[in-house]
Amino acid sequence: xxxxxxxxxxxxxxxxxxxxxxxxxxxxxxxxxxxxxxxxxxxxxxxxxxxxxxxxxxxxxxxxxxxxxxxxxxxxxxxxxxxxxxxxxxxxxxxxxxxxxxxxxxxxxxxxxxxxxxxxxxxxxxxxxxxxxxxxxxxxxxxxxxxxxxxxxxxxxxxxxxxxxxxxxxxxxxxxxxxxxxxxxxxxxxxxxxxxxxxxxxxxxxxxxxxxxxxxxxxxxxxxxxxxxxxxxxxxxxxxxxxxxxxxxxxxxxxxxxxxxxxxxxxxxxxxxxxxxxxxxxxxxxxxxxxxxxxxxxxxxxxxxxxxxxxxxxxxxxxxxxxxxxxxxxxxxxxxxxxxxxxxxxxxxxxxxxxxxxxxxxxxxxxxxxxxxxxxxxx
Numbered sequence: 001x002x003x004x005x006x007x008x009x010x011x012x013x014x015x016x017x018x019x020x021x022x023x024x025x026x027x028x029x030x031x032x033x034x035x036x037x038x039x040x041x042x043x044x045x046x047x048x049x050x051x052x053x054x055x056x057x058x059x060x061x062x063x064x065x066x067x068x069x070x071x072x073x074x075x076x077x078x079x080x081x082x083x084x085x086x087x088x089x090x091x092x093x094x095x096x097x098x099x100x101x102x103x104x105x106x107x108x109x110x111x112x113x114x115x116x117x118x119x120x121x122x123x124x125x126x127x128x129x130x131x132x133x134x135x136x137x138x139x140x141x142x143x144x145x146x147x148x149x150x151x152x153x154x155x156x157x158x159x160x161x162x163x164x165x166x167x168x169x170x171x172x173x174x175x176x177x178x179x180x181x182x183x184x185x186x187x188x189x190x191x192x193x194x195x196x197x198x199x200x201x202x203x204x205x206x207x208x209x210x211x212x213x214x215x216x217x218x219x220x221x222x223x224x225x226x227x228x229x230x231x232x233x234x235x236x237x238x239x240x241x242x243x244x245x246x247x248x249x250x251x252x253x254x255x256x257x258x259x260x261x262x263x264x265x266x267x268x269x270x271x272x273x274x275x276x277x278x279x280x281x282x283x284x285x286x287x288x289x290x291x292x293x294x295x296x297x298x299x300x301x302x303x304x305x306x307x308x309x310x311x312x313x314x315x316x317x318x319x320x321x322x323x324x325x326x327x328x329x330x331x332x333x334x335x336x337x338x339x340x341x342x343x344x345x346x347x348x349x350x351x352x353x354x355x356x357x358x359x360x361x362x363x364x365x366x367x368x369x370x371x372x373x374x375x376x377x378x379x
Contacts, residue, residue, distance in 0.1 A: 013105035019064055020112070024231060026332050027060035031233045033328060035240065037320060043305055046247030047212075048317040053241040054217065055324050057224045057234075062329070064227070069332040077335045112230075119226035123282050130285035134178045137165035137185055145199075152204050155256040156211045166191065172271045172290030173202045175209045182210050198267050202289060204253035209287045211252065214245050218283045242283060243295055247302040254306065261303040272296050 034056040038049050062069070082090060095103070145164065153161055162175070162182040173190070176183040184206045190199045209215065221238040228234050254264050273290040291299070 010102070010106065013109045014102060016109050016112075017105035019066070020228075022066075023060050023063035024228065026063045027056070027228070028231060028233050029333060030059035030328055031056040031237050034324070035233070035237060038240065038244075041320070042301075044320055045305075045317055046244045046251060046302055048320060049244040050217075050241060050248055052320060052324055053237050053244065054220055055329060056237060057220050057241075059329060060224055060228060060234075063332070070330050071334045072331050073334055073336045075333055075335045115229045116226055119229055123222060123226070123284060126282040126285045130176045131178065133167070133169070133185070133286075134165070134176050134183055136169060137167040137183070140164050140166045140186065140191075148200055149203060149207070152200070152207050152256055156204075156207055156252065158207060158211050162207070162210060172273065172288055173206050174286055174288035174290075175206045175215070176286055177215055182215075197263075198270070200257055201253060201259060201264055201267050202271075204257050205249050205289050206287070208249035208252040208256070209245075212245070212248065214249075214287055215284060218287075222282055222284050243291075243298060245287075246289065246291065246295070247299055249289075250299055250303060251306055254303070261306055265300050265303055268296055268299060 034052045038044060038052060044052075078094075082094065149161060149164065153159075160182075162184045163178075164184050164186060166186050166188060168188050170185050170187045173187065174185045176185060184203065186199070186203075189195065190202060221234070221241055224234050225238055250264065250268070254261055268289075271290045272293050
């Protein structure tokens, strides 16, 4: 029985190593491409950047679950490159991916299970923290406040109105999820009469999170961070996706309230938080408008891009999304097949035997006698 379990563990670890490696490098290529495109073209609308990052993260899961992909055999084989650069004998001594999977697949899978367990525990703690914050809040019922929320919901076409609560511990507005329902937390300072106009803008921002289903979509980067916690690109893209979501909500809030970008920017400046409190690692339970000074600066710059010509923004959105969907998602970059390389051949010149290898090199063996007649078969 023990031997059977060890065999099953060895087989599963090899399959895990193969799947994770494929998802790691194919997904990393897609994420690096998306990140480079978003950095090179900052005028791409934030809502489109959100979808680009989500598609890049989806590439990881397509590879992990072996979804059908079209191979682009454009990479040279690793052994071929090493044989050309170093030597054939050195290339022969390098273990194959199968050997590595058999040798270190088991220990690596055990470490991966520990990392996944820690990630799942982090998500559970985030939900417990959100529940605790909701319990420390008090429901607020004001006629003018309810009318304001209803008006914004009609403008954004939100059918289910969220529950509004007020909390003295909250420094910035945030959206929580409690028992399957969205809860918008309002800081006490925004209930002052002189901040009534600011309250409308921050409520529009939080309602934009609900309209865009950001808390639901945040499960995609969360699952990617849990399963691929060892990939630094995942954490970079998760941070960029969170900023893009906030930018998209800013734009939606400005349009829904028909306010000026400058006025909204002044409200954003009041929600700067220290870096250590700027955001949560797991955003599946909460969404907050508060951010660090650097993130607020980037959001203010994005507000300035709202003045770009609509035709330019629409064209940029269509081109980038089509390029991602048609040229990145269905394809995977793989090594050239071994069958495409020249096969080993043997030829005799004088007293040496030259063996032509698939890497294009020739290894000579001196003083070797073989009892084979190399005369052409036509003679």
